[in-house]
Each structure stands twice: as C-alpha cells, then as structure tokens.
Amino acid sequence: MTYDVLIVGAGPAGMSAAVQLSRDGLAVAVVDEQPAPGGQIWRGVERNMSGPVSRALGADYRKGLALVEAFRASKAEYMPETQVWQIEEGWSVFLTSGGRARRVSARIVLLATGAQERPVPFPGWTLPGVMTVGAAQILLKSGGMLPEGRVWIAGAGPLPLLYATQALDLGGRLAGYLDTAGRPGLAVLQKLPGAWRDLAGLAKGAGWLRALRRKVDIVRDVKDLRAEGEGRLEHIEWSRHGKRQRVEADVLLVHEGVVPRIHETLALGCAHDWRAGQGYFAPRLGRWGEASRSGLFVAGDAGGIGGWSAAMVSGEIAALGIAARLGKGGDVEERRRQARLDDRRARALALRPLLDALYPPLRERLPDETIVCRCEEVTAGTIRAVTRTSVPDPNAVKAATRCGMGPCQGRQCGYTVQALLAEVHGVPVGSVAFFNIRPPLKPITLAEIASLEDMETAG
Amino acid sequence: MNADVLVIGGGLHGLSAALQSARRGASVTLVERHFLGRHASGATAAGVRALGRHPAELPLSLEAAGDWHRMSELVGDDCGFVACGQLQVAEDEAAFSAVKARVERLQAKGFTHERIVGPDELRTLVPDLSAHCLGGAWAIADGSADPHRTIRAFRDAALAAGVRVTEECKVIALTRRSDFWRAETSQGSIEAKVVVNAGGAWAADVAALAGDPLHHAIRTSMMVVTERTVARIGPVVSSLGRKLSFKQTAQGTLLIGGGSQGRLAADRQSATVDVVALASSVKAAVRLFPTVGGLRIVRTWAGMEAMTEDHLPVIGFSRRVEGLVHAFGFSGHGFQLVPSVGRVLADLICEGRTKHDLTAFDTNRVAAERAAA
Amino acid sequence: MFRSVLEGSAAAPDMMVVVNGVETPAWNGETVASVLLRVPNAGRISPVSGKPRLPYCQMGVCFDCLAVVDGIASTQGCLVPVKPGMRIDIQRGPREIAR
Known part of the structure; x- marks a missing residue:
C-alpha cells in the first residue's frame, strides 16, 4: 500500500495535519502507539468526557475532543497500537502491531511524535516509587489513578503545578512540593512583555500556584535531591540553602520539563540544532516544517517544544506544505495568510520565552554514584572516568561503557552523557553531539524481522 | 623527526602494530580520524576463529590463536576472550x-x-x-572476545608502551622527503620514517595520499x-x-x-x-x-571495512613507495588476526622483514594505475 | 503505590486480569503498566543488577515496565491496554530465550 502521506503520531499536530490533508484529497495514514487518538495531552479524552476525572483534568483537556472527533470523521486511515521501528528514505516505513511487522510506502512522511519528559537523573531515581509527574498524569487520564501514601512532587515548570492541582481536586494528598527551579533572575522580566499576549495562560499558571499554596507545603530552592530505600523508595533528601533535609516518602514524582522526541530524525541523519535556552536538540525545519531530508516533515513538539495549541497550528502549516509538494492544496501561501497561521502560532508560543527563563534546564553536578543509564546501569562516575581518556563523543562513551546500549536506546541517558562530556572536557554542552541512533526505533522481535524476507519475495 | 613510525588508523590492527613496534623500541605516533575503534573494530562480532580460514591465512591465524589464549601477556587483559569454541x-x-x-x-x-x-x-x-x-x-580452541574491551586493552597497552595516540586527527597530505615522511594532519604536521596504512575502509584514501594508488571494495x-x-x-x-x-x-x-x-x-x-x-x-x-x-x-x-577481490588482506611493504607498509583489506575476518598481524608489522617496521610468508597478501593484487602527473 | 479513584465507587471493576497468578481488578482505558502499580512487588527485576524496578515514564521511552503479557516476554506494559482475563507476569532478570 502506498499512501500520499504517512503521519506518525495522533496527537494535536498529527491529527490537525491528517484532517486537513484528507480534506485536500490526499491518501493519509496515521500511525500511533496509543490505543486511542489524542496524544499524551488528550490521552483518553473520548472516555473521559464525564465523571470526576474529567472535571479534574479541566477545560483544556476537554477541548481535545473536537479535534479527535474531526480526526475520527476524516478519511485518514488510523492505525492505533502500532509502532514505527524503521524509516527509510523514499519513503518506506516499517511498522509493528500485534507482534507482526509490515512495511508501508508513502510519498511524504510527517513526524508528529511529540515530546518526552526530560530525564532527571539523581541518586535513587531508579527505585520503585520514583516516577515522573508526566507518568502520574498519564495514569490519571488512563485509569483514574492517584498515588497513595506520602507523595512528594519535586521539579519545575507548569506540569507539576497542573498535576498537583488535578490530583488534589480528585481528593489526592500531597506530603509536599519541592520546587527545584530556584528564584527567577532579572532575565525573566525581559520576557514578560511578550508573555502578555497569552494573558489567559499566565492567569492559569498563577491560579494553579495559588490553589496549591493553600493546600500543600511548597519548599523552594531545592537542590541535590536524593531518593533512598531498600528495594523501594523510603526516604527523600535534599539541600536547601546549604542544609540537608530528610523525610519519609512512598512516592516521588519528578519533572524538569519536556524535550522533543528526536530519535526518528536522528536515525535519518537530519540536521539538528542545539537550543541552549531549552537544553535540547531540535531538528532544523524549513518554513513548512520540512526537515533537512526532502519529503520528511516534522510538526508539533517533535520539532521544538511549543505545547498543544502551537502543535495544532504547526500541523496545519505542515499539511499545507505537504499538499503543495504533492501538487494539491491550491495557493498555500494565501491559505496560510487567510487562516492567520503565523499569528496563531505566535500567540500560542507567547508564553514560551517566559517559561524558558523561569525554568532553565537544570545544571547540577551529578554525584558519581548516580545511575545515568537506567537500562545498563552505568553511573556518572564510570562515564566521567572513561571520558577523561576519550574524545568528547557520546558514541565513544557508549562503546566503552555500554551506556545507551539498552532497550531505551539512549532515550533516558543521551542528554546526561552529553552534559558529562561537556563538563569533563570543559566545552559548551551544545558542542557535544547525541548518540548515533541505529534501527530499530522500537525493539521488534527476531521473528518479526525474519518475516520481512518472505514479505519481500511474496511481493 | 617526530617519530620512527606513523600509524594511520586507530582500529585494532593499527593499535596492535603500534604497540608491538613500540615494545621493540620504535617511537610510534598513531593518528585516528574519529575515535579509536570507531569503525570495523568496534562494529565486529569479535569472533576468534581459525575455523574455516583460507589456507593462506592459517599460519597467521594459528599463531594468533595462541596469542588469544595468552592475551594478558600481550596487553595485560584477556579482552573478554572466552574459548567457547x-x-x-x-x-x-x-x-x-x-x-x-x-x-x-x-x-x-x-x-x-x-x-x-x-x-x-x-x-x-x-x-x-x-x-x-x-x-x-x-x-x-576458537572462541570470541569483547571488541570494546579489546580496543581499550590495546589502547592502554599501547599508551603504556609509549605510543602517542591522537584521536580526531585526519591526515590531509603525505609527502615523502629523502628518507622520511611528512604528514600534514588536522592537528599539525608529523614526520616519521615509516608510515603504516591501517586505514580500514579508507585505506585506499591513505594509499592515494602516499602516492601508491590501489583499490578495494568496502564491506558494510x-x-x-x-x-x-x-x-x-x-x-x-x-x-x-x-x-x-x-x-x-x-x-x-x-x-x-x-x-x-x-x-x-x-x-x-x-x-x-x-x-x-x-x-x-x-x-x-x-x-x-x-x-x-x-x-x-x-x-x-x-560496520565498514576494506574488502579485496580474493577476500585476503593486504599486508606488507608498498611495491612503489619507500617506507610505506600496508595492513588492510581483512574483508570481514581480521579480528582474530590482530595479535599476529601486529607482530608481522612490527617485524617489517623494526627489522625490514618477517619470517612469515606474505606472498598471498602482496600489495600488487590491489594496485591501481597511478594518475598521470 | 497507586489506587484508582474508580476503585472506591460502588461500581464493579470493568474487568479482572491475572497478575502473577492473582485475580486483580482493572478498568477500561488503563494499561498493563498501570495495573502493575496497584499490585505490591509487581515490578520487574533488572537483568543487570538484579534490583527491582517499576514503570517510570508511562509513555514508551524508559522500558522499565517490561512484563510478560499473555506469555509474550519483554512487552512494554505502558503501551498495552488491559483486556479481560489478561495474564501479566513479572519479568525477573534476563528473560528466558524461548518465551
């Protein structure tokens, strides 16, 4: 089967693009890992339109239903619970679902794979009981799950505030909230004028904070977080103004922002730029969201973090660019103006500079005993030792330590290895590359790959 | 003069030649374009295999087999070698x-x-x-080893033997003066009496710089x-x-x-x-x-590595250029040969000859026409 | 470690699944990884250090939710919705080859 466009990801960006491209008469397929459309932001939205969980998740969450319904009604072919494990130029996209591999062809590929939470290594972060705030929110959306016992949140950014508010609304309890962001510097003020373009967004954040202050102890300026316990989380410890504090804990939820999913674009050898203010790599994209490989487009957070409403707009922009490339869509420049896409995107991104200034990427020195690679359990100390006698290339560290060789393929350790290399060699973080990413993007089985040969001979 | 020997290529064969030459008193500089073991040496399955070898390779392979069973004597580590058969x-x-x-x-x-x-x-x-x-x-008596551990062991042994190793160093030009080479690299110039071409998949590029054009395919x-x-x-x-x-x-x-x-x-x-x-x-x-x-x-x-038409490596002096030794073209089965080929190269570098018969590995097999000046 | 807000309500669970041989309630929309967080000691055992792990990211990137689901080992639990009668077994250390 050959599609005009294969879209990877059924979140805000992927669904927007799919709806529009289908309207323009193109044959579209949308592949998504999840069982239902919505992405992580609107996960389970079709199920969660009533009841206590729905109320707690709030109006922004319920807004997702309109797009999900438009997507369901579109002609786009939807492939849920399907993973992309290899993309080859031309374009061949290798999929797996239900334990079976297959290959589809497309004239254009649009990656709308979204974001992942920035991995936050600290001593004890692999203990059962420690997980991310984003993970806890996903559990809330998918099974109405709330953490039990002495629950602590540690981190920075809007998501922990939002999640804490939602959890408290549902009768959840928090033992405390550890703010790792530190006090904002003067730089924040320079970002304020732009941020006023999104007054509603500003007010929302302030509201979460006020609600939270009434119910939970907020500890500011938290540093050197540590989790301890025998076989599971029992205590957490941190420093504040030079003093160590230690409390009992059953659950610790951490969050230090989100970063684009770049394994797909890295594997394809696309050009990426280091965004120092945000502390991540993002694929270099043209005006219509096209990456440095012709025919490969990126929309939404996968191209740089912007949030759901910016993602929707970038999906529409990419859809126009793709339609034009395939000789459809009419005067796309005019449509771009008519729909005021650039202005809408600017508004959607108005709060970003303020958020970036408020919550810069954490740069604490990792204690040597910290596990950096969750899969192969390689510590910061081991990586530092190897790095002292090697070039500042993460692939050399990988070869020497097995860091990044496990099933997550560096998704949890890539940026930490980069930071450690920069630290040891005394070079800017952005001058150090990410791991080379090799197929498969997801761990398919030997039998699945073996079956490809029969598929080819069968034609 | 900076060194007796300049080894170009920081794969295992380059490292082994550098190590064994240095042990015999030569001053050795090794340059590597990326990082040590970046290509074939790091991408190998690291099989230690005499089984099924081409008869021409057997003497070197059987000598290497003995080395693998005593690898600690050579590099102070067993390189993860297991005689699993x-x-x-x-x-x-x-x-x-x-x-x-x-x-x-x-x-x-x-x-x-x-x-x-x-x-x-x-x-x-x-x-x-x-x-x-x-x-x-x-x-x-065959087995397998850990390729990355092998690279580290050979690197550490080479450094301990006094080899100067420079990574992220690309050779840009090679010029033969009266009785020495001058190499221009991305990290300055180096002079050496002998150049060893252990350039792996890029051996033909190195040979071309040295004025000894030859051809090989690249295995991937x-x-x-x-x-x-x-x-x-x-x-x-x-x-x-x-x-x-x-x-x-x-x-x-x-x-x-x-x-x-x-x-x-x-x-x-x-x-x-x-x-x-x-x-x-x-x-x-x-x-x-x-x-x-x-x-x-x-x-x-x-992985990437040089492959010859007959799948046998090129080991020995250039037939056209003085002071140039080739060691490449292992065609996908060079890992086991690392200790013995390094010894042969050290023979050639330090003594000008070796007891091994290198006829099957002669450079003439891969010689290309020189471009008109 | 977690409970479902639906758990306390009078309504019966949507389904039962079998976690390490024990019948366990589950709700539509949740995943294998979500169920693992309600059952004591249901995490996997790291094949490297032998230490216990529980699902961490819930979005397919950390691989700490690997479990044996209906006999298929190394399944990413956070990507698999529960189904009635599903068998979920924890994965202790390196998996068996034939499973």
Whole structure:
C-alpha cells in the first residue's frame, strides 16, 4: 500500500495535519502507539468526557475532543497500537502491531511524535516509587489513578503545578512540593512583555500556584535531591540553602520539563540544532516544517517544544506544505495568510520565552554514584572516568561503557552523557553531539524481522 | 623527526602494530580520524576463529590463536576472550560433504584445529540447535572476545608502551622527503620514517595520499544484538553457505551477523542498515535456533571495512613507495588476526622483514594505475 | 503505590486480569503498566543488577515496565491496554530465550 502521506503520531499536530490533508484529497495514514487518538495531552479524552476525572483534568483537556472527533470523521486511515521501528528514505516505513511487522510506502512522511519528559537523573531515581509527574498524569487520564501514601512532587515548570492541582481536586494528598527551579533572575522580566499576549495562560499558571499554596507545603530552592530505600523508595533528601533535609516518602514524582522526541530524525541523519535556552536538540525545519531530508516533515513538539495549541497550528502549516509538494492544496501561501497561521502560532508560543527563563534546564553536578543509564546501569562516575581518556563523543562513551546500549536506546541517558562530556572536557554542552541512533526505533522481535524476507519475495 | 613510525588508523590492527613496534623500541605516533575503534573494530562480532580460514591465512591465524589464549601477556587483559569454541553447522548433505572434505584436507596437511562432529555431538554442544542440522566442524580452541574491551586493552597497552595516540586527527597530505615522511594532519604536521596504512575502509584514501594508488571494495556487514537473555548458548555458531554467525555474549545478549551487507553512502563515508537485507541473516538464525524468534532486537548496525577481490588482506611493504607498509583489506575476518598481524608489522617496521610468508597478501593484487602527473 | 479513584465507587471493576497468578481488578482505558502499580512487588527485576524496578515514564521511552503479557516476554506494559482475563507476569532478570 502506498499512501500520499504517512503521519506518525495522533496527537494535536498529527491529527490537525491528517484532517486537513484528507480534506485536500490526499491518501493519509496515521500511525500511533496509543490505543486511542489524542496524544499524551488528550490521552483518553473520548472516555473521559464525564465523571470526576474529567472535571479534574479541566477545560483544556476537554477541548481535545473536537479535534479527535474531526480526526475520527476524516478519511485518514488510523492505525492505533502500532509502532514505527524503521524509516527509510523514499519513503518506506516499517511498522509493528500485534507482534507482526509490515512495511508501508508513502510519498511524504510527517513526524508528529511529540515530546518526552526530560530525564532527571539523581541518586535513587531508579527505585520503585520514583516516577515522573508526566507518568502520574498519564495514569490519571488512563485509569483514574492517584498515588497513595506520602507523595512528594519535586521539579519545575507548569506540569507539576497542573498535576498537583488535578490530583488534589480528585481528593489526592500531597506530603509536599519541592520546587527545584530556584528564584527567577532579572532575565525573566525581559520576557514578560511578550508573555502578555497569552494573558489567559499566565492567569492559569498563577491560579494553579495559588490553589496549591493553600493546600500543600511548597519548599523552594531545592537542590541535590536524593531518593533512598531498600528495594523501594523510603526516604527523600535534599539541600536547601546549604542544609540537608530528610523525610519519609512512598512516592516521588519528578519533572524538569519536556524535550522533543528526536530519535526518528536522528536515525535519518537530519540536521539538528542545539537550543541552549531549552537544553535540547531540535531538528532544523524549513518554513513548512520540512526537515533537512526532502519529503520528511516534522510538526508539533517533535520539532521544538511549543505545547498543544502551537502543535495544532504547526500541523496545519505542515499539511499545507505537504499538499503543495504533492501538487494539491491550491495557493498555500494565501491559505496560510487567510487562516492567520503565523499569528496563531505566535500567540500560542507567547508564553514560551517566559517559561524558558523561569525554568532553565537544570545544571547540577551529578554525584558519581548516580545511575545515568537506567537500562545498563552505568553511573556518572564510570562515564566521567572513561571520558577523561576519550574524545568528547557520546558514541565513544557508549562503546566503552555500554551506556545507551539498552532497550531505551539512549532515550533516558543521551542528554546526561552529553552534559558529562561537556563538563569533563570543559566545552559548551551544545558542542557535544547525541548518540548515533541505529534501527530499530522500537525493539521488534527476531521473528518479526525474519518475516520481512518472505514479505519481500511474496511481493 | 617526530617519530620512527606513523600509524594511520586507530582500529585494532593499527593499535596492535603500534604497540608491538613500540615494545621493540620504535617511537610510534598513531593518528585516528574519529575515535579509536570507531569503525570495523568496534562494529565486529569479535569472533576468534581459525575455523574455516583460507589456507593462506592459517599460519597467521594459528599463531594468533595462541596469542588469544595468552592475551594478558600481550596487553595485560584477556579482552573478554572466552574459548567457547566455534561450530560450523551443515544444514544439508551437500554442506556436510563440503565441511567433511575441508576438514579432511586440513588433517592431511597436519592441521588439527578443526574436527568433524556428528548430529549427537552437535546436540550436546548446542542443545537448542534445530533438529534438521546434520553435523558440522568444531574448533574447540576458537572462541570470541569483547571488541570494546579489546580496543581499550590495546589502547592502554599501547599508551603504556609509549605510543602517542591522537584521536580526531585526519591526515590531509603525505609527502615523502629523502628518507622520511611528512604528514600534514588536522592537528599539525608529523614526520616519521615509516608510515603504516591501517586505514580500514579508507585505506585506499591513505594509499592515494602516499602516492601508491590501489583499490578495494568496502564491506558494510550488518549486525543485530538482542536484549539480554539467560545464558544458554556456548559456542559461536555459523552455517556453511549461509550468511550467519551467531553467539551469546557475556552480557547474555545474542549477537547475529554473518555478512549481510548494509547500504554504503555514495560518498563512501558512512553505511546504514538495510533491514530487508538483514532479514536473511536473522531468518537463518531463527531457522538454526527456532526458540529465539521471540527475542527483542535492541540495535542493529553496519560496520565498514576494506574488502579485496580474493577476500585476503593486504599486508606488507608498498611495491612503489619507500617506507610505506600496508595492513588492510581483512574483508570481514581480521579480528582474530590482530595479535599476529601486529607482530608481522612490527617485524617489517623494526627489522625490514618477517619470517612469515606474505606472498598471498602482496600489495600488487590491489594496485591501481597511478594518475598521470 | 497507586489506587484508582474508580476503585472506591460502588461500581464493579470493568474487568479482572491475572497478575502473577492473582485475580486483580482493572478498568477500561488503563494499561498493563498501570495495573502493575496497584499490585505490591509487581515490578520487574533488572537483568543487570538484579534490583527491582517499576514503570517510570508511562509513555514508551524508559522500558522499565517490561512484563510478560499473555506469555509474550519483554512487552512494554505502558503501551498495552488491559483486556479481560489478561495474564501479566513479572519479568525477573534476563528473560528466558524461548518465551
């Protein structure tokens, strides 16, 4: 089967693009890992339109239903619970679902794979009981799950505030909230004028904070977080103004922002730029969201973090660019103006500079005993030792330590290895590359790959 | 004069030559364009195999086999070498006849490193092997090593022996003066009496810089590694006539290779995995070991290395340029030869000759016409 | 470690699944990884250090939710919705080859 466009990801960006491209008469397929459309932001939205969980998740969450319904009604072919494990130029996209591999062809590929939470290594972060705030929110959306016992949140950014508010609304309890962001510097003020373009967004954040202050102890300026316990989380410890504090804990939820999913674009050898203010790599994209490989487009957070409403707009922009490339869509420049896409995107991104200034990427020195690679359990100390006698290339560290060789393929350790290399060699973080990413993007089985040969001979 | 010897290429053969030359008193500089072991040496399955070797390679291979069993003496570490044996399986009568004929020829010449095993012994050696396998050749002294540990051990030994190693250093020009070389590199110039071309997939580029144009193909052999599993498979297993080599590593992962080729980029600077081509190796593995089909693939890759037409390496002095020694073209089976080839190169560098017969590895086999001046 | 807000309500669970041989309630929309967080000691055992792990990211990137689901080992639990009668077994250390 050959599609005009294969879209990877059924979140805000992927669904927007799919709806529009289908309207323009193109044959579209949308592949998504999840069982239902919505992405992580609107996960389970079709199920969660009533009841206590729905109320707690709030109006922004319920807004997702309109797009999900438009997507369901579109002609786009939807492939849920399907993973992309290899993309080859031309374009061949290798999929797996239900334990079976297959290959589809497309004239254009649009990656709308979204974001992942920035991995936050600290001593004890692999203990059962420690997980991310984003993970806890996903559990809330998918099974109405709330953490039990002495629950602590540690981190920075809007998501922990939002999640804490939602959890408290549902009768959840928090033992405390550890703010790792530190006090904002003067730089924040320079970002304020732009941020006023999104007054509603500003007010929302302030509201979460006020609600939270009434119910939970907020500890500011938290540093050197540590989790301890025998076989599971029992205590957490941190420093504040030079003093160590230690409390009992059953659950610790951490969050230090989100970063684009770049394994797909890295594997394809696309050009990426280091965004120092945000502390991540993002694929270099043209005006219509096209990456440095012709025919490969990126929309939404996968191209740089912007949030759901910016993602929707970038999906529409990419859809126009793709339609034009395939000789459809009419005067796309005019449509771009008519729909005021650039202005809408600017508004959607108005709060970003303020958020970036408020919550810069954490740069604490990792204690040597910290596990950096969750899969192969390689510590910061081991990586530092190897790095002292090697070039500042993460692939050399990988070869020497097995860091990044496990099933997550560096998704949890890539940026930490980069930071450690920069630290040891005394070079800017952005001058150090990410791991080379090799197929498969997801761990398919030997039998699945073996079956490809029969598929080819069968034609 | 900066050094007696400039080794170009920080793969295992370059490191071994540098180490063994330095041990004999030469001052050695080694330059590597990326980082040590970046290409073939880091991408190898690290099989330590005399089994099935071309007769011309056997003397070097058997000498190396002895070195591997005493690797700590050479580099202060066993390099993760395990003498788990290597087994070449025959999946049908034709293959079994061919295996038997080869082993008989070897034994007639007095070589005893391979012997024939029948179906029962096959099952004892590797219980998970599919029932259709008829027998095979068994080399009990063969085994496998850990490639990254081997690179580190050779690097550390080379550094301890006084070799100066410079990574991220690309050679831009080579000029022969009266009796020495001047190399311009991305990190300054180096002068040396002898240059060793251990450039791997880029050996022809190095040779061209030195005024000794030659040609070779580039192999882009692909490998598959799975998730960790409980230890079950001892020997390294291959199958005659199939692109397959199969082993379980010390970490418990399965490593599947055997020569399926990836895609070489047009500029010959990189190679990518071709998953459909890889499927044939994986299918061959699943046919031999039906129980492994459910294992998850964690990573695949394509290594790059020089390949000659007859699949034999080029080892020896340039026939056209003075002070140039070639060591490349191992065509996908050079890992085991690292200790012995390094010794031969040190012979050539330090004494100008070696007791080994290098006729089969002569550079004339790969010589290209020099471009008109 | 977690409970479902639906758990306390009078309504019966949407389904039962079998976690390490024990019947366990589950709700539509949740995943294998989500169920693992309600059952004591249901995490996997790291094949490297032998230490216990529980699902961490819930979005397919950390691989700490690997479990044996209906006999299929190394399944990413956070990507698999529960189904009635599903068998979920924890994965202790390196998996068996034939599973």
